[in-house]
Amino acid sequence: MEKQGKEKKIIKVYQRRRKQSEQGFSFPVDLASEILLRLPEKSVARFRCVSKPWSSLTTDTYFISLFKARSPRLLLCFEANDKLFVSSIPQHHQTFDIWNKSYSSSQPIDRYQMELISKYPNCFNPTESVQGLICFQKLATPIVWNPTTRRLLTLPKPDGSWKEITIFLGYDPVEGKHKVMCMPLLRASSDCRVLTLGSAQESWRTVKTIYNHRSDNHTHGKCIKGVVYYLAFVYRSDVEVVMSFDVKSEKFGKIRLPPSDVHKIFLMVYQDKVACVDRKPNMNDGFRLWILEDAKKHKWSSKDFLAPIEHFNESLGCYSLLNGFTHAGEFIYVVSSFKKSSYILFCDPLRNSFRRFELKGITDDESVLNNNDRSQIYTLHVFLNHVESHTSL
Structure with missing residues (x-):
């Protein structure tokens, strides 16, 4: 109501x-x-x-x-030559038969480049894209980025004693507001700092976490329907859990993970639910997905998927890892780093079909990808289900 x-x-x-x-x-x-x-x-x-x-x-x-409700896109960016190269492609496109050798597809690309490294050196460890905004940091200073407007907003430090921080970006769909939540990196804490974007009067607020915990080193958080989920460890315990942060009420919750014999890798979003992926034992051509059905009851369901990704890794000469799911239900496999020639793979499990996007044309500076130095490797950042936003910073 x-x-x-x-x-x-x-x-x-x-x-x-x-x-x-x-x-x-x-x-x-x-x-x-x-x-x-x-x-x-x-x-x-x-x-x-x-x-x-x-x-x-x-x-x-x-x-x-x-404007945000338009079709989501796949946002890509990488650093080279003291610049950040940004490009985006449509996520939804015609798929091709899995065994058809003509499964490559061309996509319209929007691209640009911006100065970033000279101003913010060695800092680009971004969050996910949340309603068009992305957050990263420089020396424990959060920076909000709107890729659509190409604007950057440097926030004040959340705590002068925190030399390193973990950043989470959330969105409250009721109030239509973004919030940045920070915690000390790799250190258990019973409180965090929260700041609401878009208000000149706002400053960092201290919010009690209830559960003394530290976030996992590799977690970036997933914001789903106004709740941010992230992997964490309970204080004085090696027990890993999923923490939840309600963006509107700013309340925390703790969720037990699936059975302890399951190796959790990272969180992702599947059909508007938080999920963790695990490779099934004795199943080289697939994986198992654990899906959170009820956070209060710590209830998870599992679903197995077939995806003969090894066949395509071998034929394409690159190694891709599952990155997440599009809103349309496609798996996206990406390379964490690339040289001159690499691919992003889209897999439709219902149609048993693949399509690929070659990492060519993602920059108008052809000298970057045509570099003859074969040792040059770029780190690729991929943001699924990115929506364009004209939210001002």
Whole structure:
């Protein structure tokens, strides 16, 4: 009910602003909105300069929400030559028969580059993409990045005594707000720091975690329906659990993992639920996924998948690892690092089909990938289900 009331309020504000600005348009504002929603983010950003009514329309909360609802993309970035190279491709595309040698597919690419390393050296260890925003850090200083607007926002340090931190980015769908949550790295703590983005009056707040714990070194957290999940260890214990952080209420929870004989690797999102993947014993062509069905009852279900990835790793000459799932249910296999020629693989388990995206054309600086130095290896960061956002920083 609260969410519906919020949506009605946003719609009323949007309709009021539409009436106020309608005189500034030579054609109906509804038509203008529909046209703008179908344009690339670069064009929308340029059209803000046309007039005040156009600027008001494209920065309206309701318009931004509709813009985010468009088809998600796969965002890629890597560092080279003191720059960050960013590109994105559509996630949904025609698939090809698994044994057909013509399974390669071309995708339209949006790409750009930005100065990053000179200003923020050795710091790019990003969170996942949460409603269009990504967070990383430099010397325990959180930095928020909007890849769509290419804007960076440096936040104040959450705690002067914390020399290293773990960062989680969450989103409250009811209030429509992002929150950054920080904890000391590899050190048990009974509290954390939380900051709400978008308010000049906001500062870091101390929130009790209830459970004294430390986050896993490799966890980045997964935000699902207003809750951030991450792997952690309970204080004075080697027991690994899944911690939950409700973004709106800022309350913590603790969830037991599946049976202890299962080796947990990392968390991912499957059908809007948190899940952990484990390779099945005696099953070279598949894996087992543990899916959280009920957090309060610590109830998990398991599902087995067939995915003959080794066949394609051998034929393509690269080694790919499962990175996650698209909203459409495809597995995505990516390389953690690449040279001149590598691929991202999309697998549809229902159609028993694969398609691949070759890491060519992801930068307009051809000298980067055409480097003759065979020892040059780039670290690839991949963000699944990324949505474009015009949220200002």
